[in-house]
Amino acid sequence: MIDVQSSSLSRLFGSIDAKTLLITFVISTALLAIAYPNSLVGTKRRKNIVVAQPAYPLIGNLTWILDILAQRTRLLDEIYRLQTTQAKGGMPFTMTFPALGGRVTVINNPAYIQHVQKTNFDNYPKGPDQQRIMKDVLGVHGIFASDGDIWLKQRKLASNIFSFNNFRTHVQNTVVREIQTLDTLLQNACQQNTKVNFPDTMFRFTLSSFSLMAFDADIKCLPTKVEGLQIPNQFATNFDFAQEVMDHRIFALLPKWSEYFTKEGYKMRKALRQLDSYCYQIIDSRLARREKEGTNTSTDKTGKDLLELFMDRGLTREELLPVILNFLIAGRDTTAQSLAWLFFELWKSPKYIDLIRESIAPVVGTPESQSPMQYDDMKELPFLQACFYEAVRLWPAVPKNVKRVMQDDIIRPTGGEATIEGLPDVDVRAGESVIWSDFTMSRMPEVWGEDCLEFKPERFLEKDESGRLRCKEYSQFKFHSFNAGPRMCLGKTLAVYEGMAVTAAILGRYDVHFDNDQMRNSPPTYGDSLTLPCTPYFVHFTPRQN
Numbered sequence: 001m002i003d004v005q006s007s008s009l010s011r012l013f014g015s016i017d018a019k020t021l022l023i024t025f026v027i028s029t030a031l032l033a034i035a036y037p038n039s040l041v042g043t044k045r046r047k048n049i050v051v052a053q054p055a056y057p058l059i060g061n062l063t064w065i066l067d068i069l070a071q072r073t074r075l076l077d078e079i080y081r082l083q084t085t086q087a088k089g090g091m092p093f094t095m096t097f098p099a100l101g102g103r104v105t106v107i108n109n110p111a112y113i114q115h116v117q118k119t120n121f122d123n124y125p126k127g128p129d130q131q132r133i134m135k136d137v138l139g140v141h142g143i144f145a146s147d148g149d150i151w152l153k154q155r156k157l158a159s160n161i162f163s164f165n166n167f168r169t170h171v172q173n174t175v176v177r178e179i180q181t182l183d184t185l186l187q188n189a190c191q192q193n194t195k196v197n198f199p200d201t202m203f204r205f206t207l208s209s210f211s212l213m214a215f216d217a218d219i220k221c222l223p224t225k226v227e228g229l230q231i232p233n234q235f236a237t238n239f240d241f242a243q244e245v246m247d248h249r250i251f252a253l254l255p256k257w258s259e260y261f262t263k264e265g266y267k268m269r270k271a272l273r274q275l276d277s278y279c280y281q282i283i284d285s286r287l288a289r290r291e292k293e294g295t296n297t298s299t300d301k302t303g304k305d306l307l308e309l310f311m312d313r314g315l316t317r318e319e320l321l322p323v324i325l326n327f328l329i330a331g332r333d334t335t336a337q338s339l340a341w342l343f344f345e346l347w348k349s350p351k352y353i354d355l356i357r358e359s360i361a362p363v364v365g366t367p368e369s370q371s372p373m374q375y376d377d378m379k380e381l382p383f384l385q386a387c388f389y390e391a392v393r394l395w396p397a398v399p400k401n402v403k404r405v406m407q408d409d410i411i412r413p414t415g416g417e418a419t420i421e422g423l424p425d426v427d428v429r430a431g432e433s434v435i436w437s438d439f440t441m442s443r444m445p446e447v448w449g450e451d452c453l454e455f456k457p458e459r460f461l462e463k464d465e466s467g468r469l470r471c472k473e474y475s476q477f478k479f480h481s482f483n484a485g486p487r488m489c490l491g492k493t494l495a496v497y498e499g500m501a502v503t504a505a506i507l508g509r510y511d512v513h514f515d516n517d518q519m520r521n522s523p524p525t526y527g528d529s530l531t532l533p534c535t536p537y538f539v540h541f542t543p544r545q546n
């Protein structure tokens with residue numbers, strides 16, 4: 001065998017000596033380096049677009065990725081840095097590396113996003129990359145990773161729980177009940193003079209309330225006594241870890257199977273087994289109830305919950321699993337994180353705490369006789385809504401996104417309030433990817449003005465025809481934190497209602513004392529994840545007097 005191979009090789013290269021081979025190699029490498037002076041070898045050329053630096057011959061921006069993978073730099077900070085230093089003026093820029101189809105075009109601009117998410121929506125699906133990243137956690141059929149008909153069916157079905165009637169009854173009742181539990185916990189924290197980890201408490205609140213409203217499952221993660229906060233919630237720990245790993249996979253240079261040999265991969269498989277068994281408990285107990293009680297087993301008979309709706313469609317136990325995980329990521333993380341960032345901003349600008357209190361008192365009452373905020377109260381509280389929106393603008397819960405290009409296309413700047421003069425058309429090719437970062441867009445003066453870095457709820461306020469203050473709705477493409485187009489966030493109203501109701505309940509009834517030393521010396525920052533978690537900070541509550 002060896003003889004046959006070596007003899008055919010010697011036949012092939014018989015007359016070529018080592019020196020000739022070396023020269024041939026050097027010349028071809030040099031020619032390739034001339035052909036690809038700042039991009040990955042094999043990628044298609046692109047004109048009229050800023051190339052993010054450093055970019056080297058043959059390897060393009062590989063070193064940039066390696067720095068991120070080795071955690072020497074952070075992806076969100078890097079996209080922001082490149083946008084504001086190398087692609088000033090809101091210009092698009094491009095990078096090449098051996099992931100995401102070789103070439104990535106960064107389009108941090110509402111005018112480009114409108115083309116990608118509306119004008120030519122079908123050309124920019126989540127595609128194979130998102131499925132590779134999310135498959136083992138959120139499934140390829142889950143609403144977040146799927147495309148086409150599968151996605152559309154999930155979306156239509158799920159939108160039923162956010163219907164107007166369901167909102168007024170089932171959703172609102174659950175939020176109000178959980179706010180009462182939160183209030184009992186905060187009272188206990190006051191009595192025991194104990195500070196609480198605020199981001200963690202918000203996670204517990206949204207996990208508990210969303211599990212109740214969507215799956216009728218009492219996860220028992222929101223205790224009524226502060227001692228209960230010491231017990232880590234295993235589901236949340238595993239879920240957070242799984243999201244961190246999915247985030248690492250975005251730019252993974254090695255194939256997915258290599259995770260079988262890494263410590264992170266081992267930990268991930270263990271976390272996934274625990275997550276699955278946890279969700280199966282929810283599914284199995286509901287299936288058992290359905291067998292006993294028939295098809296409407298939602299506790300609140302005024303409307304069907306999410307699990308019930310999907311069970312009615314005949315989904316199997318295995319198909320229901322990703323439904324639970326997809327909706328938990330949507331319902332738990334995003335709102336909890338937004339609340340954690342809002343209170344961080346309020347620590348920086350305490351004048352807004354007084355303004356919120358002034359504005360909510362006529363609607364929800366005084367500290368000692370405060371009633372929970374109802375869904376219908378939202379329109380009476382534009383200032384509170386503006387504060388929540390402003391936190392979501394600055395700290396978007398989905399801070400970055402990537403889409404696969406299906407067919408060659410020219411992304412033309414379209415419409416939008418923030419169209420920037422002189423934006424070029426952007427040429428993209430099938431198989432490549434486009435990326436945007438809402439985290440960067442909210443920090444771009446070209447989009448939000450010179451004061452873009454400031455927490456300034458006033459930007460979300462305007463007067464209506466009769467001179468009354470109302471919350472200003474910008475175009476979806478400019479205020480893009482809730483996404484835009486056909487895949488616009490399904491839970492926006494829920495998130496905004498929940499965020500406002502929790503903020504009103506806390507600020508109306510309690511004085512909040514932040515740990516100023518901690519906030520100044522090691523201010524909260526974001527954790528690496530698919531979403532935008534806020535690192536822990538502690539708050540001490542005392543009851544407010546009338």
Ligand code: HEM
Nearest residue numbers: 155330331334335338397398481482483487489490491495
């Ligand atoms: C402040 C809170 C929230 C923010 C900032 C937010 C933002 C977003 C964003 C940016 C997306 C697009 C994600 C992507 O395609 O990659 C999205 C999708 C989605 N969101 Fe939200 N979200 C929030 C709260 C919620 C809540 C409470 C729910 C309730 C279940 C929810 C349900 C969904 C669903 C189901 C989708 C998928 C829509 C689709 O692909 O058709 N969101 N959200």
